[in-house]
Amino acid sequence: VQLVESGGGLVQPGGSLRLSCAASGFTFRTYGMSWYRQAPGKERELVATITNTGVNTLYADSVKGRFTISRDNGKSTVYLQMNSLKPEDTAEYYCKTPRIGVREYWGQGTQVTVSS
Numbered sequence: 569v570q571l572v573e574s575g576g577g578l579v580q581p582g583g584s585l586r587l588s589c590a591a592s593g594f595t596f597r598t599y600g601m602s603w604y605r606q607a608p609g610k611e612r613e614l615v616a617t618i619t620n621t622g623v624n625t626l627y628a629d630s631v632k633g634r635f636t637i638s639r640d641n642g643k644s645t646v647y648l649q650m651n652s653l654k655p656e657d658t659a660e661y662y663c664k665t666p667r668i669g670v671r672e673y674w675g676q677g678t679q680v681t682v683s684s
Contacts, residue, residue: 569593576678587648589663596644605659
């Protein structure tokens with residue numbers, strides 16, 4: 569299993585970024601996927617999750633109405649569209665699988681920095 573995130577960077581407050589997580593090594597379309605983030609000195613927190621079909625999604629209260637999780641099962645990729653970014657969204661963002669076999673899998677992370 570491999571998860572490769574991309575799309576992070578430096579953006580001004582109020583700006584937007586779209587993160588991507590390309591998955592391989594498992595049957596992507598049969599698993600829900602999640603995005604997490606970890607800011608310096610803080611615990612890793614769930615940002616959003618999406619079911620395998622993409623029909624159902626769940627968001628942390630702090631990002632509701634600003635972030636959108638989506639997926640393309642044909643491309644084995646999950647996305648996180650982030651709008652109206654705030655400095656407090658600054659963090660390393662990770663995608664994660666649920667348990668596959670005996671363990672969950674994490675990507676390497678992509679840094680998002682929101683600053684003027």
